[in-house]
Amino acid sequence: MAEQDIPPPTITAMKIPIIRKGEYDIWSMRMRQYICHIDHNLWDVIVNGDLEEEPAPTGETSAPPAPKTAKQLAARRNQERVKSILLLAIPDEYLLKFHNVADTKSLWEAIKSRFGGNEESKKMQKNVLKH
Structure with missing residues (x-):
């Protein structure tokens, strides 16, 4: 009888917001x-960067070492999820420029610098709109 009182879970679908030139602030929100x-843990990956510090690779290989603990596996999985979500939000013509970025925090910063503009360009846009 208690199971009948609980409503079934609802599935909500959200579309990934695609970034456009000059709309970084709205896109980031x-x-x-x-x-x-x-x-929510995925947003922490962007804010804090790598959750687990991996030791520097030794030897001739440049690939990072394979994770050994469950926490390292979860951290790497979250990094890959967030990076793929961010890459899906970038238009195709800019995708090649961001594909080689190593971690999600630097990817977010690269997107911000590319699409957000700097303070001088924002001031110039405001002045143009005023006139």
Whole structure:
């Protein structure tokens, strides 16, 4: 009888917001909402960077060492999820420029620098709109 009182879970579908030139501020708010809706821990990956510090690779290989603990596996999985979500939000013509970025925190900063503009360009846009 108690099972009948609980409503079935609802599935909500959200569309990944695609970034456009000059719309970084709105996109970043929508993207944060989207990522937090999926899993709040994913937003922490963007804010804090790598959750688990991996030791520097030794030898001739440049690939990072394979994770050994469950916490390292979860951290790497979260990094890959967030990076793929951010890459899906970038238009195709800019995708090649961001594909080789190593971690999600630096990817977010690269997107911000590419699409957000700097303070001087924002001031110039405001002045143009005033006139």
